[in-house]
Amino acid sequence: MIYRIDVAHQHYVFSDLKTLMAKATPERSGDQLAGIAAQNATERVAAQMCLADVPLKQFLNEALIPYEQDEVTRLIMDEHEAEAFYPISHFTVGDLRNWLLSADATTEKLTALQMSLTPEMVAAVSKIMRNQDLILVAKKCRVIxxxxxxxxxxxxxxxxxxxxxxxxxxxxxxxxxxxxxxxxxxxxxxxxxxxxxxxxxxxxxxxxxxxxxxxxxxxxxxxxxxxxxxxxxxxxxxxxxxxxxxxxxxxxxxxxxxxxxxxxxxxxxxxxxxxxxxxxxxxxxxxxxxxxxxxxxxxxxxxxxxxxxxxxxxxxxxxxxxxxxxxxxxxxxxxxxxxxxxxxxxxxxxxxxxxxxxxxxxxxxxxxxxxxxxxxxxxxxxxxxxxxxxxxxxxxxxxxxxxxxxxxxxxxxxxxxxxxxxxxxxxxxxxxxxxxxxxxxxxxxxxxxxxxxxxxxxxxx
Incomplete structure (x- = not known):
């Protein structure tokens, strides 16, 4: 799927979800070394804005690494709990961020969602969060x-x-x-x-x-x-x-x-x-x-x-x-x-x-x-x-x-x-x-x- 967005009178096109995720990632030398990072801060912000509008369901339909080629992808997809995912299945990545930061996202609810979230979903939402957001939400999670x-x-x-x-x-x-x-x-x-x-x-x-x-x-x-x-x-x-x-x-x-x-x-x-x-x-x-x-x-x-x-x-x-x-x-x-x-x-x-x-x-x-x-x-x-x-x-x-x-x-x-x-x-x-x-x-x-x-x-x- 191709992703598009207009920002500051410029049209940005991201060829697939994998590319969009990479461009939306906060700056780091590894992605630059790999040649997949955003070219500048404006492109990064455009990718983050575009990523915020991606439905969470898309991550179940568009595997970043094909199911047939990778046993980790198969593990992720096969262990995904559809029933637990249902209450947030209508969310976009941006909706998930807003909900995680809300009082409604309690420790108990976050625990119940663990197997319904894929790594790609949580990686995506982290890319549109500030450091303080990452701290506040993680504080509500308990893994004993x-x-x-x-x-x-x-x-x-x-x-x-x-x-x-x-x-x-x-x-x-x-x-x-x-x-x-x-x-x-x-x-x-x-x-x-x-x-x-x-x-x-x-x-x-x-x-x-x-x-x-x-x-x-x-x-x-x-x-x-x-x-x-x-x-x-x-x-x-x-x-x-x-x-x-x-x-x-x-x-x-x-x-x-x-x-x-x-x-x-x-x-x-x-x-x-x-x-x-x-x-x-x-x-x-x-x-x-x-x-x-x-x-x-x-x-x-x-x-x-x-x-x-x-x-x-x-x-x-x-x-x-x-x-x-x-x-x-x-x-x-x-x-x-x-x-x-x-x-x-x-x-x-x-x-x-x-x-x-x-x-x-x-x-x-x-x-x-x-x-x-x-x-x-x-x-x-x-x-x-x-x-x-x-x-x-x-x-x-x-x-x-x-x-x-x-x-x-x-x-x-x-x-x-x-x-x-x-x-x-x-x-x-x-x-x-x-x-x-x-x-x-x-x-x-x-x-x-x-x-x-x-x-x-x-x-x-």
Whole structure:
């Protein structure tokens, strides 16, 4: 279908919905690199105005990537709930924006709509929303998951404790874990990106994490972020895997570039479930995503990177994940050039994920060659926390010494929890109080100046 609009005495023509979506996307370097971005601000506004008038039904009739060619498209279309969609089926994209911002769009109604919204619909509406709109609507969305604790409750903000080490040194990893625990980090997951990705090393890291969690009776979960095929092999050997990990993307070809497909993800999901390691719930998957991953492997089909990212959330949603993390600035300035683009992308990803029913977190980060700094990350952290994000990263000194990028620190989590009166997951909060790590007085969280003595054993064992 061809889309047309007149703006400022100029006639604009967009050859199909895919082109219209790309031209309507707020400026970012990835779409410019792909040659699909608006030529200027006027064309972008024209595309946004035109997109606002597109009926939501059109997204069910005009697939951006053909149904026959892409299993992610088939997943999206096949799992769409027509009955739940009926109350908003007469909406245009602009109508959806207005309704989302209204008092009528309650948390309960947004939850009921999760499976009736396609990624393309939520990506489209995000393109005509200001940052404050994205924050306000996302704040009304709640996605709650459980494994050994409960993530996503209102008034709570969780963290992934990320104790990476360039040589996977056990003492170095243990020191980072202890440091993070003393600042109340680690309730979302204690998750290691391994430097050496062989089964023996992965097994030893998983056993280390399991020992720490069991020895100190910590109500949290562990993950070593290896390929799902390795995770399946480890699960079959009864290695203690809590959360099964995989990076995912929004097209079949992009997932193939990661060495996965939906069938393999299903196998990983079932393998993790079979271990039955959860205590309060069985959300067993941990996924990571990022705008630009499909473009980097030339598997984006000419679709803008933000819409492709939203499609990845449909993949995640199928497997009822405990955590989904958009690693927003990690791929680099080729895709998100500066702090402004990273901030916008982080808000978009969180908004789209939450509307689709995905438990969204964000690695609020940038690479050293991006036009961004820690002040930009402070802004995005503060905005996302106000928007109700489920979890963020906690890393010693904000500097990941293994992956070589900048993100949020243990202290950043302490800052935002104190600023907004947010607590870790309730089970984890209780544990912190019992251990003498945290004191809750007058609705404020207070951390001691000295480490509880029993925890120093971790560095001597």
């Amino acid at each position: 998951t459980q494994f050994r604790n409960t993530i996503g409750l209102e008034g709570h903000l969780s963290t992934r404790l990320q104790p990476n080490h360039p040589t996977d040194d056990v003492l170095g990893i243990s020191a980072s874990i202890l440091d993070g625990l003393m600042y109340g980090n680690g309730d979302a997951v204690i998750g290691i990106n391994p430097a050496t990705d062989n089964l023996q090393n992965l097994s030893e890291l998983l056993k280390l994490l399991d020992y720490i969690i069991q020895e100190y009776d910590i109500p949290t979960q562990s993950c070593v972020l290896t390929h799902v095929s390795s995770g399946i092999q480890l699960a079959n050997k009864n290695v203690p895997i809590d959360l099964m990990f995989q990076s995912i993307a929004g097209t079949e070809q992009a997932n193939s570039a990661f060495g996965i497909n939906l069938a393999l993800l299903q196998e990983g999901y079932e393998a993790a479930l079979s271990l039955k390691r959860g205590t309060v719930g069985q959300n067993v998957m941990y996924f990571e995503t990022g705008q630009g991953s499909a473009l980097s492997s030339q598997t984006h089909h000419g679709v803008d990177q933000q819409t492709i990212e939203a499609r990845a959330y449909a993949v995640a949603r199928k497997y009822k994940p405990f955590l989904v993390n958009t690693v927003v600035g990690f791929i680099g300035p080729e895709y998100l050039y500066n702090g402004k683009q990273i901030i916008r992308a982080g808000l978009e990803d969180h908004f789209c994920g939450k509307l689709l029913g995905v438990p969204m977190g964000c690695d609020i980060c940038y690479t050293n060659h991006a036009d961004a700094d820690q002040d930009d990350m402070d802004i995005l952290l503060t905005l996302l926390a106000n928007a109700g994000i489920n979890f963020i990263m906690g890393i010693p000194g904000s500097d990941d010494v293994m992956l070589n990028y900048q993100t949020t620190s243990f202290h950043d989590a302490l800052y935002i929890r104190q600023l907004l009166g947010l607590a870790p997951a309730p089970e984890f909060t209780n544990w912190l109080e019992q251990q003498g790590i945290l004191k809750q007085q007058s609705s404020r969280l207070e951390w001691p100046q000295h480490m509880p003595e029993r925890f120093s054993r971790l560095l001597m064992s």
